[in-house]
Amino acid sequence: MAQNRYLCMQISTPHTKEAAAEDAGSSTGAGAPSPGSMEAMYAAFQAWQAQFKDHIVDMGGPLGDGRIATAQGIKDGPFIETKELIGGYMILTADTLDEAVEVARACPGVVRPGSSIEVRVIRQP
Amino acid sequence: MTHSGGPPVSFRAVSSRLVALLACRLGAAHLDTAEDAVQTALVRALELWPRQGAPEKPEAWLFRVAENHAISMLRSEARRARLARTHVAALSGAPAAVDPGGTGTGGPALRGEVADATLRTLLACCDPRLPLETQLVFALKTLCGLSVSEVAAHLFATQAATYKRYARAKAVLKARGRLDVAPAHYAARVPGVCAVLYALFTAGHLRADDVVRPGADTSPTEAPADQVHTDQVHAVRHALCDDALRLVRVLAGHPVGRGPAHGPTVHALGALMLLHRARLDARVDAAGGVVRLDAQDRARWDRRMIHEGLTWLQRAASGPHYTRYHGEAAIAAVHCMAPSFEATPWDEIVAHYARLAAHAPAPGHSVGHALALAERDGPRAGLAHFAHIAADAPAWLTRSAVWAAAHADLHRRAGHGEKARAYTAKALARAPAGPVRDALAQRLNPGLNPAP
Numbered sequence: 001m002a003q004n005r006y007l008c009m010q011i012s013t014p015h016t017k018e019a020a021a022e023d024a025g026s027s028t029g030a031g032a033p034s035p036g037s038m039e040a041m042y043a044a045f046q047a048w049q050a051q052f053k054d055h056i057v058d059m060g061g062p063l064g065d066g067r068i069a070t071a072q073g074i075k076d077g078p079f080i081e082t083k084e085l086i087g088g089y090m091i092l093t094a095d096t097l098d099e100a101v102e103v104a105r106a107c108p109g110v111v112r113p114g115s116s117i118e119v120r121v122i123r124q125p
Numbered sequence: 126m127t128h129s130g131g132p133p134v135s136f137r138a139v140s141s142r143l144v145a146l147l148a149c150r151l152g153a154a155h156l157d158t159a160e161d162a163v164q165t166a167l168v169r170a171l172e173l174w175p176r177q178g179a180p181e182k183p184e185a186w187l188f189r190v191a192e193n194h195a196i197s198m199l200r201s202e203a204r205r206a207r208l209a210r211t212h213v214a215a216l217s218g219a220p221a222a223v224d225p226g227g228t229g230t231g232g233p234a235l236r237g238e239v240a241d242a243t244l245r246t247l248l249a250c251c252d253p254r255l256p257l258e259t260q261l262v263f264a265l266k267t268l269c270g271l272s273v274s275e276v277a278a279h280l281f282a283t284q285a286a287t288y289k290r291y292a293r294a295k296a297v298l299k300a301r302g303r304l305d306v307a308p309a310h311y312a313a314r315v316p317g318v319c320a321v322l323y324a325l326f327t328a329g330h331l332r333a334d335d336v337v338r339p340g341a342d343t344s345p346t347e348a349p350a351d352q353v354h355t356d357q358v359h360a361v362r363h364a365l366c367d368d369a370l371r372l373v374r375v376l377a378g379h380p381v382g383r384g385p386a387h388g389p390t391v392h393a394l395g396a397l398m399l400l401h402r403a404r405l406d407a408r409v410d411a412a413g414g415v416v417r418l419d420a421q422d423r424a425r426w427d428r429r430m431i432h433e434g435l436t437w438l439q440r441a442a443s444g445p446h447y448t449r450y451h452g453e454a455a456i457a458a459v460h461c462m463a464p465s466f467e468a469t470p471w472d473e474i475v476a477h478y479a480r481l482a483a484h485a486p487a488p489g490h491s492v493g494h495a496l497a498l499a500e501r502d503g504p505r506a507g508l509a510h511f512a513h514i515a516a517d518a519p520a521w522l523t524r525s526a527v528w529a530a531a532h533a534d535l536h537r538r539a540g541h542g543e544k545a546r547a548y549t550a551k552a553l554a555r556a557p558a559g560p561v562r563d564a565l566a567q568r569l570n571p572g573l574n575p576a577p
Contacts, residue, residue, distance in 0.1 A: 034270065034274075042170075042175060
């Protein structure tokens, strides 16, 4: 069992055209993935899961709307003005940060124009 | 949870069914909503199922998510609020009437209507006011689940032009307001539906003859998925053929598809599909490569399906009609009945091509015609035919891989080494990478081992 755990956050940049279209749920434009492509992505994702199953602690998932609790009170979030939006997360285990980054990067669909993944070690005592 | 091979139900097939179902229920004015809703459901499934496991009834799950999304989209359209309330009442009133995982009948069918939801919607979408190519684009994308780039590639058009046609069709159909078409209007639409089903079938069947698409660009979001896509391509491609075949059977089962006006055409189309589908499994080898006709193991051809195809062809022969489906089915029949490649009666095939050229010409026939002439009379006869028609052949054909490959083959057999090499290079440059190019390389360079 590997030493460290890493939190991976998928970050999308909404000001790019591709990310904005996906966020808006627009599905009938020329750029939207076809059912055939999505089926292929599904299979690719499963292949990734199988290949790296020893590294996967928590598959996590896509994140929805939420709230932000601050010292001044509770407000709706995430902020609309943020340039980057955390779309999803997962938790991996690996021996080194480099290894974790490689596993995360290999996950289909995560690293592409408009979407990147931030990998942070979860510190232990 | 981590079994491989893709989702538990084909996204493309279920997308077609669900869009048709929702479109029937929501009406033409909400075709956008139907498509958006189904797409949303699929995206949701892609996000959740691989992580949490797929639901026990995946299609019912997708339908529920799509329907809920459609309802909420309709609700939020302020100026359609009253219309939305009417639809919501209709939708929530009869959930049990629809079995989305079943035969896809799509709600109560009125007397005389085609029961199958997909075919019914297909008939509705093949609006004679639209040019045939536009009908094709719309139906292939919306109801057959092909992407814009796949449709563009298949019709040898650019993605931009294809998307324009799609948008135009959508606008015209929305303006009509009603999606359902009365059975009395089916007859005028059958030719369009046949063209769509033919395009759907050939999209599934055309592997060895894949041609390069002029002007098509792969968007970055599609490119990585395509690489994995080629591995599953045969399952998907065969599914397209099976879908087309299923729909032509439904059409032939309905009075409009059986009657004297359109029966012969529909049966010719069905015969064509059956006679090709019967041989499709023998056309693919264990490694996923394409096996040419002269190398196929004919014992693997489906005799029962060939017999059915020949029966359909007989029914197609009644009446004065002669369409390209007739000619192409007749050629397929000749091949199916020949015990071996060497024993193929090439003069019959040449005669059929000549008849096609006279009565139902299409540029795509010219390559087969030239190759058939070469089999009967030698490679120079084939080359002479090419020379004869080259001036009038469209650019998409003369710039295709299959055109170059046919020329390379004939020049090689005629002993024109220099020309053969030149055309071989062209063919390999134009062919899409993977099994298609490998098969071409093997064929055009016999004795040369292709790189693994």
